[in-house]
Amino acid sequence: MFQPTASFSSFSVDDVEKARAFYGGTLGFDVADQMGGLLVTVPGGQTVFAYPKPDHVPATFTVLNFEVADLDAAIAEIEGLGLHLEHYPSTPEMPVDGRGVLRDPDSGMGIAWFTDPAGNVLSVVTRAAAGAGHP
Structure with missing residues (x-):
């Protein structure tokens, strides 16, 4: 049986620093560097991972x-x-x-x-x- 211990969502961004400014600055969420991307803690304590992708669409x-x-x-x-x-x-x-x-x-x-x-x-x-x- 598949038994994960947690889950989170992720999506790509074309510029990690712009994402940091938006999610951390504009929206005021906690943002931490992780594996070249950003771990964003959203209201409720859940996290999402924004990762860089050069050909982001x-x-x-x-x-x-x-x-x-x-x-x-x-x-x-x-x-x-x-x-x-x-x-x-x-x-x-x-x-x-x-x-x-x-x-x-x-x-x-x-x-x-x-x-x-x-x-x-x-x-x-x-x-x-x-x-x-x-x-």
């Missing part, structure tokens, strides 16, 4: 989600840091508003996306509000 999907209690407050904080939300096209399956935010009126969930300096997609997301929507 950002993923076309979200690589890291930050759960927040208040989506609009988190968006204001992100914008206050000089970051900008990504604006994906609104579709019937993904009806985003004019700010680029997807909200589910049934569940109370919401999500907004932004990128790191390497173009990796990150998000702030709320879970379903207590008593909202379906279990």
Whole structure:
């Protein structure tokens, strides 16, 4: 039986120093050097590993989600840091508003996306509000 002792996620960046400045400086997370990359401790104590890759191409999907209690407050904080939300096209399956935010009126969930300096997609997301929507 496969029995790991822990797990973590990783993604590539094209510039470790820019990643250090972003994750450690702009976002204020703990960042430690590890194997030529960065071990980033995110809220909740989990870690992610950002490793250098000379031919880095950002993923076309979200690589890291930050759960927040208040989506609009988190968006204001992100914008206050000089970051900008990504604006994906609104579709019937993904009806985003004019700010680029997807909200589910049934569940109370919401999500907004932004990128790191390497173009990796990150998000702030709320879970379903207590008593909202379906279990």
